[in-house]
Amino acid sequence: MEKERSVEAVETFNKKFNCAQSVLSVFSTELNISKSDCFRIATPFGSGVAFRQEMCGAVTGALMAIGLKYGMDENDSTEQKSYTYDLTTHFISEFRKKHGSICCKDLLDGIDMSTPEGYAKVRELNIFRTHCAEYVRSAVLIGEKILLRK
Template sequence: MESRVEKAVELHHKGYNCAQSIVCAYCDLFGIDEETAYKASEAFGFGMGQMEVCGALTGACMLAGLKNSGGLAQVGKTKAQTYKLDRVLGEAFREMNKSVLCRDLKGVETGVVLRSCDGCVEDGARLVEKYLLED
């Protein structure tokens, strides 16, 4: 698979939020159309609208659920493994950026920006490719 890191950043430049940029860049590989991906991930930008967990990371976690979940055929049976995958993504993102919180990444309280939104989108896309698409 060709890397889609640049595609995710291009989507961000078009006005997609950080979560939408990640989810929409890879949606076809996870079995959903772009319109559904865009709508489903809209509330996860800007740290879920509250500067909490970075949208790029939550977008990657949404894709982890699409990859790992057994769906209604396996209710409750795959969530522990999906949560484990979420933790791996979160730990890797934190290692790259020193935080997973939008407000910290943007330096709201400290005045020190740890990572730009474009940089977070790049990192989220790289994590998708490393942990969700590499076999």
């Protein structure tokens, strides 16, 4: 039996991969891209972009997947870009409705993990497991509704 994507994403996150890598990689088959390429592409986006704690990495991972599937390329009209923006807006709205924000720092209870003290606090409170794993799971579940449309 095939493993549920959200479970696979959380397992990937609980290994050595960041939130963005974990979300993007579970859609690799549908996007015709290797998991390895997904891991490389998404590496900079974890922890709200390299510990900047801006947009949640789980959100950026899902948005990269949306872009890879629906984004505009050189042969598409601008309507394709508008369509992709609409899907992006929908994803963000759903994630924000569920979690209150798409900002990594907000989602981590305001802790600044760009400092050694903040990062230590996040680890001490086990926030990667208690908070981030849920954001990864949610991003995949919301993303599936968009990416797996027929």
